[in-house]
Amino acid sequence: MKAVRFHEYGDPDVLRYEDVDLPVPGAGQVRIRVAATSFNSVDGNIRGGFMRGPIPVELPHTPGLDVAGTVDALGQGVDGIAIGDYVVGFLPMDRDGAAAQYVLAPAEVLTPAPNRIPLADAAALPLVGLTAWQALFDHGKLTAGQRVLINGAGGAVGGYAVQLAKNAGAHVIATASPRSSAAVTAAGADEVIDHTTTSLTGAVTEPVDVVLNLAPVDPAELAALAGLVRPGGVVVNTTVWMPAPTDEERGVRGIDLFVRSDAEQLARLVSLVDRGELHVAVAERVPLAGLPALHARAAEGAVHGKAIVVPPTA
Numbered sequence: 493m494k495a496v497r498f499h500e501y502g503d504p505d506v507l508r509y510e511d512v513d514l515p516v517p518g519a520g521q522v523r524i525r526v527a528a529t530s531f532n533s534v535d536g537n538i539r540g541g542f543m544r545g546p547i548p549v550e551l552p553h554t555p556g557l558d559v560a561g562t563v564d565a566l567g568q569g570v571d572g573i574a575i576g577d578y579v580v581g582f583l584p585m586d587r588d589g590a591a592a593q594y595v596l597a598p599a600e601v602l603t604p605a606p607n608r609i610p611l612a613d614a615a616a617l618p619l620v621g622l623t624a625w626q627a628l629f630d631h632g633k634l635t636a637g638q639r640v641l642i643n644g645a646g647g648a649v650g651g652y653a654v655q656l657a658k659n660a661g662a663h664v665i666a667t668a669s670p671r672s673s674a675a676v677t678a679a680g681a682d683e684v685i686d687h688t689t690t691s692l693t694g695a696v697t698e699p700v701d702v703v704l705n706l707a708p709v710d711p712a713e714l715a716a717l718a719g720l721v722r723p724g725g726v727v728v729n730t731t732v733w734m735p736a737p738t739d740e741e742r743g744v745r746g747i748d749l750f751v752r753s754d755a756e757q758l759a760r761l762v763s764l765v766d767r768g769e770l771h772v773a774v775a776e777r778v779p780l781a782g783l784p785a786l787h788a789r790a791a792e793g794a795v796h797g798k799a800i801v802v803p804p805t806a
Contacts, residue, residue, distance in 0.1 A: 493511070493512060493514050493592060493593040493594050494509065494511060494512075494592065494593050494780060494781075494803060494804060495509075495511075495512045495591060495592030495780075496508065496509050496591040496592070496781075496783045496784065497510060497512065497552040497553060497591075498539055498551070498552060498555075499551055500551065501539065501541030501544075501551075502541070503540070503788075503791070504536075504539070504784050504791055505788075506539065507539065507555075507783060508784075509780065509781045509783070512554075512592070515588075515594060515595070516565075517570075517596055518567050518596075519567050520567055520569055520570060520598055520600075521567040521596045521597065521598060522563050522564075522565065522596070522597055522599050523563070523594055523595070523596055523597075524559055524561040524562065524590070524594065524596075524597055525561050525563075525564045525594055526559060526561040526590050526592060526593055526594060526595055527562065527611040527614075527615070528559075528560050528561075528590075528613070528614075528800040528801060528802045528803075529555075529557075529558050529559055529591050529615050529800070529801045530556070530557075530615045530798060530799065530800045531783075531786055531795065531798075531800075532557055533790070534547075534585075534619075535556070535557065535589075535787070536790055536791060538553075538585070539555060546750075547585045547586050549585075549586055549587075553588060553589075554589050554590075554595075555589045555591050556583070556589030556590035556591035556592070556595070556801065557582060557583050557590075557619050558580075558590065558615045558616070558617070558618045558619050559581050559583055559597060560579070560611050560612060560617075561578075561579065561590070561611070562577070562578055562611075563575050563576060563577045563578075563579055567599075570599045572599075573602065577604065578604065578611050579602040579605055580602070580604075580605040580606070580615070580617060580618060580758065580762065581602040581603065581618060581753070581755065582601060582619050582622060582753040582758065583595070583597055583601065583753070584753070590615075591780060591783055591803075593780075593804065601753045603755045603756075603762060604762065606762045606772070607766055608765055608766045612802055613774050613800065614762075614765075614772070615800045615801075616772050616773070616774050616798040616800050617761060617762070618758055619751060620649045620798065621758070621770075622751050622757055622761070623649045623652075624652035625652075625757050625760070626749060626751060626752070626754075626757070627704050627728045627749050628656055628657055628702070628728075629656075631726065631728045631747045631749060632702040632726055632728050633702075633726070634657060634660055634662055634701070635661070636660060636661030636662065637661060637662070637663075638662050638663070638700075638701035638702065639662065639663045639699070639700040639701050639702075640657050640662045640663070640665070640704065641667075641696060641700045641702070641703045641704070641717075641720060642657065642665070642667070642704045642706065643692070643703065643707050644668075644687075644705065644707030645666035645676045645681065645684075646667075646668040646669055646671070646673070646675070646676055648797065648798040649706050649730065650666065650668075650676070651675065651676070651679050651771075651773055652770070653706070654676060654679040654681050655679050655769075655770055655771065658679070658681070658682075659680075659764070659769055659770070662702075663682050664680060664682050665682065665700065666681040666683070666685070667684075667686075667687040667692065667707070668684055668685075668686070669687065669688050670686060670688065671796070672796075675773075679771070687707070692713075692716070692717070692720065693716055693719065696720045699722035699725070700720055700721055701721070701722060701725045702721075702727075702728065703717045703721055703725075703727045704728050705727065705728070705730065705731065705736070706730050706731075707731070708731050709731075711734055714729070714731075714734055714737055716737075718737040718738060719739070721739070721742075721744045723744065724742075724744070725744055725745075726744065727744065727745070727747070729749065730748075730749050732748045732749070736748050773798060774797075774799075775796060775797025775798050776797070776800075777799070777802055778800070778801050778802070779802055779804070780801055780802065780803040780804065783801050786799055786801070
């Protein structure tokens, strides 16, 4: 089968499009014929060798943490999944990913794919959708009537976070650049702040209950976010190389989010998609052989929106 792998850590040019053996599922695993995977920024960090501590991978390594596809074979002891099922999942970060025609996955990370959208497009949902869900509800404890500030709402996680927060009945304040402000408004934001021209400390005049920081801001900007939160509120931060700010005097907690795979939560997201309450946005579809070039564009900051990666069918 065809796959993209890197045999050493480094720049995007270490990625190779090559032939590899078809994997055989072990106990508790299924083999999936991949309809698509997606590109996430963490893929570039893993490839570059910056995540060797928290995410040790065995080389050569196939990237691609998201998968949407068709169950092709079952390992011993797998129940509740049948050959031919359409599934979606967030794969273990330290195992081979889905930038290939076939991939192995633990059965417990998979959930039935949405029916409302093309199967390949479902690869745009797992990692970023789960990040938004866990940030808002597991850590932020967001409820109806609360105010949430989503800093960096123009990206893929932000798009889901705005929709989920609005669906939960929150008042959503979002920051975005002019390029993405229309999409953020369409996702349901009540207020959109142009972060390229406006200071958050001046624009947010009433305290919020939850801040979700998705943007790679400088340390001073990140620290200032705690001052926008009411006493007892929370700052949830996804840029884990900088710790989330706290304000102990006012009881403002800072939480650093590292997303985890959760099939039950992913099934809730799928249900929202199938009910038309959550929109899956795909900015571009890239053939598997083009993944090295996609990594290179991402390293230059030239990838905007969610890209899915589609392997050849034969």
